[in-house]
Amino acid sequence: xxxxxxxxxxxxxxxxxxxxxxxxxxxxxxxxxxxxxxxxxxxxxxxxxxxxxxxxxxxxxxxxxxxxxxxxxxxxxxxxxxxxxxxxxxxxxxxxxxxxxxxxxxxxxxxxxxxxxxxxxxxxxxxxxxxxxxxxxxxxxxxxxxxxxxxxxxxxxx
Numbered sequence: 001x002x003x004x005x006x007x008x009x010x011x012x013x014x015x016x017x018x019x020x021x022x023x024x025x026x027x028x029x030x031x032x033x034x035x036x037x038x039x040x041x042x043x044x045x046x047x048x049x050x051x052x053x054x055x056x057x058x059x060x061x062x063x064x065x066x067x068x069x070x071x072x073x074x075x076x077x078x079x080x081x082x083x084x085x086x087x088x089x090x091x092x093x094x095x096x097x098x099x100x101x102x103x104x105x106x107x108x109x110x111x112x113x114x115x116x117x118x119x120x121x122x123x124x125x126x127x128x129x130x131x132x133x134x135x136x137x138x139x140x141x142x143x144x145x146x147x148x149x150x151x152x153x154x155x156x157x158x
Contacts, residue, residue: 018046018047018113018115018120019043020045020046020047020122021039021040021048022048022049022050023036023050023051024051024052025050025052025053025054027052028054028084030062033063033064033065036048036065037065046088046113047085047086047087047111047113047122048068048084048085048086048087049083049122049124049148049149050083050085051083051107051124051125051149052081052126052150053072053075053083053084054081054082055074055082056075057074060072060074067088067090068086068087068089069087069088069089070085071086071087071095073107081128082107082126083109083124083126085109085124087111091113091114091115092113092115093111093114094111094112095111096110096111096112098110099138104128105128105133105135106125106126106128106131106133106134106135108135108149109123109124110122118144119144120145120146121142121144121145121146122148123147123148123149124148124149125147125148125151126150127149127150127151127152127153128152129152131152134151
C-alpha cells in the first residue's frame with residue numbers, strides 16, 4: 001500500500017512539470033524563430049521567454065510559433081528592447097505588463113499559467129546595461145514564482 005501511494009505521488013509530480021525556454025535573442029529574425037520552433041517541438045516546451053526580442057507593433061505578425069499563443073511587450077528603444085512570450089495554446093494563460101522601459105529602466109512582464117489545476121507565475125525581466133534599479137519589489141514573489149531574464153548584472157569581484 002505504501003508503494004502505491006509513493007508511485008502516485010511521483011506520477012503527479014512528473015505530470016505537472018512545466019518546461020520553460022528562456023533566450024536573450026539580441027533581436028529576432030526568421031531563422032531564429034525557425035530554430036526556436038524546432039527546439040520547442042523537440043523538447044516539448046510549454047513556455048518561451050525571449051528578451052531583447054526587438055518586437056514592435058509593425059512586425060509582431062512575423063513572430064508566430066505553431067501551437068503557441070504569442071504575447072509581447074513591444075520595444076521602446078532603438079536597440080535591445082522588448083519581450084516576447086509564447087505559451088502552448090493548451091495552457092490557460094494571463095499576460096500582464098509590469099514595467100516598460102522608460103529611460104533605461106527594467107522591462108518586466110508576468111505570465112500566470114494554470115496547468116493541471118496548479119498556478120505558476122513566471123516573470124521575464126530585461127534590465128538595460130545602464131539601469132541601476134531592477135525594481136523587483138514590483139513583483140509579488142511566492143513559492144510558485146519563477147524569475148528569468150537578462151539582468152545585465154556585472155560582477156564587482158575579479
